[in-house]
Amino acid sequence: MEKKRNAFEMNIAAIKLMIEQDGLVPGDRIPSERELAERLAxxxxxxxxxxxxxxxxxxxxxxxxxxxxxxxxxxHTYIQIIAQFLVTGDSKFExxxxxxxxxxxxxxxQMTDHTILEEHVGSDAAFRETIISTVKNDLFERIWRQVNAFYQSFGQGELYTRAEREALLKRS
Amino acid sequence: MEKKRNAFEMNIAAIKLMIEQDGLVPGDRIPSERELAERLAxxxxxxxxxxxxxxxxxxxxxxxxxxxxxxxxxxHTYIQIIAQFLVTGDSKFExxxxxxxxxxxxxxxQMTDHTILEEHVGSDAAFRETIISTVKNDLFERIWRQVNAFYQSFGQGELYTRAEREALLKRS
DNA sequence: AGGTGGTAATGGTCAGACCAATTACCCCTT
DNA sequence: AAGGGGTAATTGGTCTGACCATTACCACCT
Incomplete structure (x- = not known):
């Protein structure tokens, strides 16, 4: 008997349910606020x-x-929201x-073939972007992208020097 | 010149800023709704x-x-929120x-000494937690913790088998 | 000092109003 | 009949005020 919950959360659930039952798809317009109020009482x-x-x-x-x-x-931006609250804590910039x-x-x-990186060794951003894209993991990529965006927002330059990038390739 | 934003998001940001400026810590009470309304005009x-x-x-x-x-x-429950919305679609749980x-x-x-893991080889959770804690990077640890919480919310069991954990140690 | 009751403070919800932006519609012109 | 323009209706944005439910506080009584 825990159907009590906050009325607020029930309202969100009710709206989501209504969207589903009405068969609405992305791009569709949902009922107006006044109509929702009436339908949900x-x-x-x-x-x-x-x-x-x-x-x-x-x-x-x-x-x-x-x-x-x-x-x-x-x-959907909840990933950004999470990252926002993750980073705005007492985490240090370094x-x-x-x-x-x-x-x-x-x-x-985890890359099997590092040769595709050779053409991007001149650009720090492209080099790193290419590495991440080979993982083929959407969640991982979104996390990286968010952290990278925060890093860039601090006005930082390259994460690796060109010498570091070349050394990485030579080692593989 | 895109400081326009929705007034709604600005209100959220203003409240977060006020919490920060007032030096409130977890457990503290934030000003009442009426007081917030007055302070934020x-x-x-x-x-x-x-x-x-x-x-x-x-x-x-x-x-x-x-x-x-x-x-x-x-x-924080955004993990559950994400799961709630993500699970309904073609969620890539893998x-x-x-x-x-x-x-x-x-x-x-990046660990230099893997011996400290030996005592935790019997527990998947402790084994992985120990690995992460050696990084000494607060942001990295929080990201991992959130993703792990999300993973656990699906009711999954061990991420690695005991054999895998032992193989990892042997290889090092 | 401890319990108890009342009162104030606070969140929960609602009704109604008005403004701002957009959309829909009708009428007029061509 | 087709197109354009202007007005009305619709819709989100915000506010005021009110009332109830629950909690917190405090003075009072025992």
Whole structure:
């Protein structure tokens, strides 16, 4: 008997259920706030609290005067949200570079053919991007991309020098 | 010049900033909705929309009549939220295990002394936890912990068999 | 000092209003 | 009939105020 839960979470679940039952697909418009309030028998402020959360998570997009629309899964931003809260803690900046090195090293080690990196040895960004892309793991890639974005936001330059990149290739 | 952003997201950022500036730590009570509305010069409904989102993400916890409290980072529930939305689609669950393996492999490779792992070879969880802890990188450890929590939420068992763990040690 | 009750503070929810932006529609012109 | 323009309706954005439910606080009584 734990169906109590917060009414707020129930509202989110109800909206998601309604979206599913109505057979809405990404790009479709969901009912207006006033219509949702009526169908769910709750007030518009309550509907808005749920919709704002869904919008923050990237599930939907709201356009002033236009309505709310279901977004594609690729547009979902919860990964960014997680990273945002992960990084804004007391983690030190040098952790960023260290984490990037660890991620890229593990990706590099699992590569079977390193020759495709030779053409990118001149560019730090392309070199590292190529390494990550060979993993063929979407979650891993998104994590790396987020950490890298934070690293870049600090205005840092290259993570490796050209000599380091060449040494990596020579060693393999 | 893209500081426009949604007022809603600015409110969330403002609340997070206020929490930081006030030096609040997990467990502390944050100002009441009415006080927040006054300090941020916005209405209570707007404050609530932001607070409900933070509560849904597990950043804060609200108690009816009691107030809102800052939660521990470990209590954050965005992992469950992601799972909730991700699991309904063509979720690539295997990405989880793959990402964990990559993270732990990179951590393992940069260890200089593998002997401390011998006493934990009997426990998959302790074995992997020990590997990660040797990195001494807070951000890396938090990322791994989140991904691992996500993996555990699927009710999965051991990531490696005992034989695999022993083979790892023997090879080093 | 300990328990107890009342009161204040706080979150939960709602109704209604008004503004801003967009969309839909109808009418007019050509 | 087709196109364009302008107005009305729709929809999200925000606020005010109110009331209830729950909790926290504190003075009071025993």
């Amino acid at each position: 709750i007030s518009r402020p309550s509907v808005r609290e749920a919709l704002r959360t869904l919008a923050y998570l990237g599930i939907i997009e709201t356009r002033h005067g236009g309505g709310s629309f279901l977004l594609n899964r690729d547009d 952790d960023l570079a260290g984490t990037l090195r660890l991620l890229e090293q593990s990706a590099f080690n | 916005i209405s209570r409904p707007s404050v609530r929309e932001a607070l409900r989102t933070l509560a849904y993400l597990g950043i804060i916890e609200t108690r009816h009549g009691g107030g809102s409290f800052l939660l521990n980072r470990d209590d 990405d989880l295990a793959g990402t964990l393996r990559l993270l732990e492999q990179s951590a393992f490779n």
